Amino acid sequence: MKRYIVMILAALMAVSIIGCGQSGDLFPESTAGDTAQTEPVDEAGMKVGYLLPSGTDTTDTDSRIEGIRQMQYETGLKDSQVFIRTDVSRDDCASRIEELVQEGCNIIFACDDRYENTVLDAAQQYPDVQFCQEGGTKAKKSGLNNMHTYYVRLYEAYYAAGVISGMKLNEFLNSGRITSSECIIGFVANEDSPEVTSCINAFYMGVGEVCSQASMMVRYTDGGGDYDADAEAARQLLEAGASVMSQFTSTTGVATICAENDIPIVGNAVNIIDVAPSEALTSAVADWSVYYTYAVNSVLEGKAIDVDWCGGYDHGSVILSQLNDTHIPDGGTDRLIEVEKSLRDGDAKVFDIEKFTVNGESLATLAEEEEDYQKYAKSIRNGEYQESSKRSAPSMDFFVDGVEE
Structure with missing residues (x-):
């Protein structure tokens, strides 16, 4: 029995991924606010970087690389324009970002929320590079036009x-x-x-x-x-x-x-x-290709990327x-x-509050009466706890x- 799933797309076998780097516009619902447009980037000069936390023998990396390849198909970017770094630890994140910036990447996707503080620092240091943080929570408050967070439902x-x-x-x-x-x-x-x-x-x-x-x-x-x-x-x-x-x-x-x-x-x-x-x-x-394609197309066209983006079944995410x-x-x-x-x-009401309790109590009641649950009150609407409605993460x-x- 196989211990790990092989890569799904044959294209993955043809691209060298370093721990390495050679390698229809979609606009789902955004959960946040102010954005700023940038200058369009010529497709031939476009470069995209990715920071992945695991190696190529794990399913989460397989899933994201499959999304990257689909993004390439949608945008027409070549393997030589996409730089993938795998097995990136939190301690290595800053140096790997520096590598991608030096490669000339116009946009960098950080695919682990543990990178977020380092990515924020990099976004301040490199204002001409767009940074997209998976599962992050700090882009909106940062006030940086080139810092974005995203996740899926x-x-x-x-x-x-x-x-x-x-x-x-x-x-x-x-x-x-x-x-x-x-x-x-x-x-x-x-x-x-x-x-x-x-x-x-x-x-x-x-x-x-x-x-x-x-x-x-x-x-x-x-x-x-x-x-x-x-x-x-x-x-x-x-x-x-x-x-x-x-x-x-x-x-x-x-x-x-x-x-x-x-x-x-x-x-x-x-x-x-x-x-x-x-x-x-x-x-x-x-x-993941849905967001990757949206964000890359935004840079190519000089359009603003949502500060905080979240997609679900409604957009095929x-x-x-x-x-x-x-x-x-x-x-x-x-x-x-x-x-x-x-x-x-x-x-569909996935978390219909009439259909579940927490410690024997209604979530709505807990949100009104218990301090630890008050943070959930803003997400209870129309009889449903609406996860990821206030932020993507x-x-x-x-x-x-x-x-x-």
Whole structure:
């Protein structure tokens, strides 16, 4: 069984990526304010830089590089105009930015929120270079015209995948494979963060739409890119009784364990059907090319880049990967079409506050009465907690009832 997923696009094999560097206009909803136009850049002189935290043997890097290649297809940029630095630690970030600036990059994407303070310093030092920080929160307050933050509503894809997983649990219940007390979901996560928590909660909410008796257990691996840690966390969840699994990790360790134990699995970042042919249902995937293309086109055309940008199903920024048609529950495809349409149209309420509680209380009540929850009040509108409505980076740091660490 493969430990890691191979690159999806053949083009990736032809480009040298250093730890290295040789390598329709889209304007989704913005959550923030003032922007400034720049001078257009001639396409032949355009150069784009990327800072990636992991190596090319992890799924999160695969996903972003696939987005980069799609951006190139959309914009016409050549490999020689794109500079990718992988395995960039927080301590190395400043020197890698300097390298990209010296290469002549007009725009630099920092693909880890741990880089943000360093990127802010660089944006002040190099005002003619546009800096785009994934998962950042400080661009708006910085007042810098060349500093931008962005993220995607990945939780929407987890919600949709949760519906399919809930239907799979019902299939197991109806066939007698499990009892109601065994209606347990396992979730392996690489870190405890709002980004991950929003996806865990959304997945559980999706499951609950069709299988109300389900509960969820979460195990953290305290880091990214550790295959053995991911696999061990999956084993622990199976020993604790998990009947369906999902993940927010950057290796295929969880999928491999599920394949060995005949446990349905929802992956993340990339398609995992080649790793778990009989167990993978689908994967929650961010299509980073949507933002990359938008931002690069903005520089090419001399248009302002949104200070804080967030896209979801409505703009194709999140999707589910290929469905494993052989193993999707009966009626699952039709139900998924309905769910995804409601997400694209803006009709779905992923975090409907009438459908969940936190420590036995309504989130609306907690936001009014408890100091620790008052920060969520601004995001509760029309009976829904609207994650990423006030800023692109997720802010959810609580679990809904039914989810346990």
